[in-house]
Amino acid sequence: MLDGIDFEPVFFAPFVSSVMTVEPNWVDYNGHLNSAYYGLLFDRAVDEAVFLVGLGPHYVVRRAASFFTAESHLRFLRELRAGQEVRVALRLVNYDDKRMHLFQEMHHAREGWTAATCEQIALHVDMETRRVTPFPDDVLERLALMKAAHGALPEPDGLGRPLNMPVRLS
Numbered sequence: 001m002l003d004g005i006d007f008e009p010v011f012f013a014p015f016v017s018s019v020m021t022v023e024p025n026w027v028d029y030n031g032h033l034n035s036a037y038y039g040l041l042f043d044r045a046v047d048e049a050v051f052l053v054g055l056g057p058h059y060v061v062r063r064a065a066s067f068f069t070a071e072s073h074l075r076f077l078r079e080l081r082a083g084q085e086v087r088v089a090l091r092l093v094n095y096d097d098k099r100m101h102l103f104q105e106m107h108h109a110r111e112g113w114t115a116a117t118c119e120q121i122a123l124h125v126d127m128e129t130r131r132v133t134p135f136p137d138d139v140l141e142r143l144a145l146m147k148a149a150h151g152a153l154p155e156p157d158g159l160g161r162p163l164n165m166p167v168r169l170s
Contacts, residue, residue, distance in 0.1 A: 009052035009142065011149035017045035017088040019109045024082040032079040039074065042104050042118040045088030050100075053142040063136070064127045067100065072120035075158055078113060085109035091150040093159065095143045097134040098124050103156050117158050 026037040047056060050067070060066045080086065087109045093101040099121055106116040126133040135143065 009145075011052065011146040013149040013153050014089040014091040015045075015049040015052070015146075015150075017048050017090070019085050019087055020044060022080050022082055022084045022086070027082045032081055035074070035076065038076065038080075038106065038116050038118070039072075041086060041106060042074075042088060042116075045090055045104060046102065046120075046122075049090045049102075053146060054139045060127060065133065066125055066127055067122040068125050070099075070121045070123045072118055073161070073163060075117045075161070076115075077117070078108075078115045080106075080108075080115050086115060091153055091156065092143065092146045093119075093150070095140075095147060097140065098132050100124075100143070103159055105156065117156070119159065119161075 020041050022033050022037070026033055026040075028034040050056060055067055085108070086106050088104050088106050090102060090104045093103050095101065102118075102120050102122065104118045104120075105114050106118075107114055123132045124135045124139075125131065
């Protein structure tokens with residue numbers, strides 16, 4: 001039995017979040033969604049997805065463990081404005097006994113275009129020692145199921161993309 005839900009999850013490929021709305025107070029002086037709030041929307045989608053593998057607030061309380069983002073790479077592809085609705089498609093790219101590699105695409109919920117992507121590595125952490133520790137077997141089993149479902153997807157555009165700015169000669 002899962003800690004936070006009373007059913008065995010089905011892993012769709014990719015996982016698609018609930019609809020989220022760009023709040024007016026998240027818009028900056030440029031008239032579009034401030035970059036910090038893209039992270040918030042991606043985090044909310046991660047919370048929905050990992051709940052299915054047994055992670056989330058219930059996990060912190062019952063098992064004194066959680067997961068922390070160790071690294072992320074955001075790409076901003078198209079502006080979002082107040083009131084627009086988005087969904088996030090998330091895939092588990094890979095995992096091991098202590099880490100998850102996730103890739104997310106934020107889409108306009110009605111028109112489907114991609115607004116942003118987020119690639120991240122998350123670490124499983126013992127909340128008492130604040131150190132990285134292996135996932136328990138039941139979480140690893142569900143990560144394996146999620147990876148199997150997501151492994152059939154084509155590689156997403158931008159996966160593993162380095163961040164650099166080539167020098168241009170004038």
